[in-house]
Amino acid sequence: MNYNDIANLIFPDVTLSTDEIFDRYPKRKLKEGQMVTRFAPSPTGLVHIGNFFQAFISYNIAKNTDGVLFLRIEDTDRKREKVEAKKVLYDVLDNFDMKFDEYQTLDGADKGDYGPYVQSQRVEIYKAFAKKLVSEGKAFPCFCKKTEGKEDVLKLRETKFVEDDEKEYDPCRNLSYEEIKKHIDNGESFAIRLKTKNQGNERIKFNDLIKGELEAKANAKDFVILKSDGTPPYPFAHAIDDTLMGTTIVVRGEEYIASTPAHIELFEALGFKQIQYCHNPLIYKLNELGNRRKISKRYDPESNMMFFVENGYPKEAVFEYLLNMINSGFEIWRKNNPEKSWKEFKFKPSQITTVAPIFDLVKLNDISKNVISLISGEKLFNYWLEWAKVYDESLAKVLENDREKFVRVCQMDRDGKTKPRKDIFNYAMMKDKFHYFFDRPVKFNIDDEDREKAEEFLSEYRKNFKMPSSNEEWFESVKILAGKLGYATDNKLYKANPNEYKGNIAKACEFIRLAITGEKDSPTLFTIMEILGEEEVKNRLNVKF
Ligand code: GLU
Numbered sequence: 001m002n003y004n005d006i007a008n009l010i011f012p013d014v015t016l017s018t019d020e021i022f023d024r025y026p027k028r029k030l031k032e033g034q035m036v037t038r039f040a041p042s043p044t045g046l047v048h049i050g051n052f053f054q055a056f057i058s059y060n061i062a063k064n065t066d067g068v069l070f071l072r073i074e075d076t077d078r079k080r081e082k083v084e085a086k087k088v089l090y091d092v093l094d095n096f097d098m099k100f101d102e103y104q105t106l107d108g109a110d111k112g113d114y115g116p117y118v119q120s121q122r123v124e125i126y127k128a129f130a131k132k133l134v135s136e137g138k139a140f141p142c143f144c145k146k147t148e149g150k151e152d153v154l155k156l157r158e159t160k161f162v163e164d165d166e167k168e169y170d171p172c173r174n175l176s177y178e179e180i181k182k183h184i185d186n187g188e189s190f191a192i193r194l195k196t197k198n199q200g201n202e203r204i205k206f207n208d209l210i211k212g213e214l215e216a217k218a219n220a221k222d223f224v225i226l227k228s229d230g231t232p233p234y235p236f237a238h239a240i241d242d243t244l245m246g247t248t249i250v251v252r253g254e255e256y257i258a259s260t261p262a263h264i265e266l267f268e269a270l271g272f273k274q275i276q277y278c279h280n281p282l283i284y285k286l287n288e289l290g291n292r293r294k295i296s297k298r299y300d301p302e303s304n305m306m307f308f309v310e311n312g313y314p315k316e317a318v319f320e321y322l323l324n325m326i327n328s329g330f331e332i333w334r335k336n337n338p339e340k341s342w343k344e345f346k347f348k349p350s351q352i353t354t355v356a357p358i359f360d361l362v363k364l365n366d367i368s369k370n371v372i373s374l375i376s377g378e379k380l381f382n383y384w385l386e387w388a389k390v391y392d393e394s395l396a397k398v399l400e401n402d403r404e405k406f407v408r409v410c411q412m413d414r415d416g417k418t419k420p421r422k423d424i425f426n427y428a429m430m431k432d433k434f435h436y437f438f439d440r441p442v443k444f445n446i447d448d449e450d451r452e453k454a455e456e457f458l459s460e461y462r463k464n465f466k467m468p469s470s471n472e473e474w475f476e477s478v479k480i481l482a483g484k485l486g487y488a489t490d491n492k493l494y495k496a497n498p499n500e501y502k503g504n505i506a507k508a509c510e511f512i513r514l515a516i517t518g519e520k521d522s523p524t525l526f527t528i529m530e531i532l533g534e535e536e537v538k539n540r541l542n543v544k545f
Contacts, residue, residue, distance in 0.1 A: 007135035028246035043085035070102035192226035209278035312427025317368035373420035377411025441518025462541035
């Protein structure tokens, strides 16, 4: 059979040769140990945390080997591709400071020598390689269609295949030049399928950077490499792009392990050197019963990376948490290096967990609380404001108009004297947390049995109230009054004989705190009073619970 003629018959317009393509993509000059990694998302309108996980691993590998990280947009599934979706993707990457060495800008300019970095712009390349495979007898045009009552043919192909590894029944596998011409002259469309050389009983081994050596059944399917609309399904585009673009490690989700044997056969058929794979575990969640399930777009808002942006999580917290999930070594490193940036952690792909990581928002919140507690007040204010400008415009206006006051609010208990409070895990919660700086409290978190006592205490406290000049002075004045009114000023005495007192000094302080903030717990009350000012504090002390 003259495969070359067949190739020219079905691809008359493809004149670009694969040699010419290779000339356009010279081998990268890499120093010893340098790795080339990539993030290859399909623009679906959201960035799933699992995909971001891969981007993050790729980023770390490139960074730690002084290598290259590039972004490739996998948009050949045109039905799903939307300009808006691409924008969302770029926005998320931007929000997380995920910088690529090579990529295509949103307005279509390629930055880097291995573009175009968008698959829909690489169709002529895929066609050239498909033509080459056909010309070598390694791939063939398939005219079977799902419509026109030919479903049976397709079904037969699949079932026979599995049952007796018989491929010769295939109506398209060995069509002659003349038969193909007839189909084409009839105006029939066709897909291109790889002609597998396997019989169905072979096994292959391949190495995975995380899971080590894996063994699987070799591919034995004539799978499609070019659809009838001329676009390549994932395996073909992956093999060609990652080879031409010089990727040295492909980090992708472990859902691709099952199809890796097919990818390996494609690499062989194309004459490409096999690329190292790194299949990272999928992310799970625990349901109410404690059972694992895959984190899902439908049920888990935190599966979408925008969740963290919209709720104002510091990106450092998200990165810290991802590192925590990937690599248990990170937790120990963090304990020993509490002040260092996560970026200083030496990340090794071989240490990535093989056990399915479980996403736990409570844990992320804990990490985030810690990260936020270490941010200076001024910086925290700026992050809060930046967040509000996008997600709560009226709040942003208030913050901007009263900048000095709210910088002080953010600065509370961050003077190095007191241990920083760890009660804020994102910017979205800050307005609620500090509600008493926005409005005088109307709801009070007071225990019912305390109401009367509290009002009685406060009516005395406000009588001669003057703004104290220090925390110590404030506390001293509360102590004196509390003692007069029958509160224990010494906790030991109180504990020994609680019935002799109306309460202890802490209770008295709580009443003042409740009047001023509505809460039983708050940052240093004296600081809050200072920020609110004498007039406002006086007004608040005049409270009816
Ligand atoms: N576009 C594929 C995905 O989003 C990429 C897989 C890969 O990284 O090779 O799942």
